[in-house]
Amino acid sequence: MQEIIKAVKAGKPFIIFDEKKSVLGIPADTVSGRVITLIMKNCDEYRLAMPWRQITVLGLNRFLLYGGNVIPLDYNKNGISAEERADFIKRLVKGEVKLEEITCPGKIFVEEAKEGGVLERPAFGEACIDIARMAGFSGAALYATLITPSGDIAEESYATEFAKENELPVISINDLIMYRLKTEKLVKKVVEATLPTKFYGTFKAIGYETPIGEIITLVRGDVSEGDILVRIHSECLTGDVFHSLRCDCGEQLEKALKMIDRENKGVAIYMRGHEGRGIGLINKLMAYKLQEEGKDTVEANIELGFPPDLRSYGIAAQILMDLGVKSVRLMTNNPLKIEELKKYGFKVRREPIEVEPSEENLGYLKAKKEKMGHMLCIND
16 A cells, blocks of 8 residues: 555556456546546546535535536636646646636536545545545545446456556555555444333444444344344434435334344444435425425435435444444345445345335335335335
């Protein structure tokens, strides 16, 4: 890792790969015309990864989200050269670009990445900003997917050979995650107490301090052995407390706790900071208002200037590690939770947790299935 950091400090780009894909990245602070040219010759679209907080401070969330996930920008100058584009990117992340200098849509896709890097979400944007920060640069990085001469997405073997030919440092996302897990920790266990409940039996309640807020985890039995029933539940005040019929959140939480009680063993992590898929309570109510005007749940988030889903599950993964959990039976309909936990080294099997749709939440559930890929069986 120290050799990679040394090379990046010297201005070299780097290669990161997982089991399906490889990218070429560089800290946004050090991007040059030479690197832009290298990307143009060997990669597909540019991705400029930075935390959502930085995106909003720069005012970039005022532009239209493309596909719900990225903001396509460019310098509003015709015939822009590689050097000019590199200069634009460096000035953009420093806040030195006026909004009137930006055209949208453009060829630079600004992408939200988590402040905690790969320990918060195990994705390429987060991996690139991790390496940028380790090398002493700001939390923004440019990257692009590496493409083979035949036009295919480059896998590990091509990526390592490309790195060797171009004298670039190379690392896998998994190795970066393991390195960070060995050298730092984003969750801190603060307290344990007994929590008797009215409907679900008695749990050990464990309080954690995390970068996204205080999180309570309910534990039943010895969870360090066997396939453990786990629910990672996103905070939903309206559904969990007021039993709103606009979503299925409260019913899912109740069902999960009953399943753990029935088996007398399991873990329920209550993810504070996930309200409204990460946009917060007031913004969720604003999204409800837009849904009353005809938008679906995904369109409403985008209309408000947010991606469809700002959540990630790396914090939950670290809590499971702290508890000694190794193999997970995950109560979820969300494939993203499954894939993220696997990247942290867990063996994961899905336990469906569907509830009966109602007239009030049918549209919401259909949007989650059709636009977010949730594994739901819904009939009109």
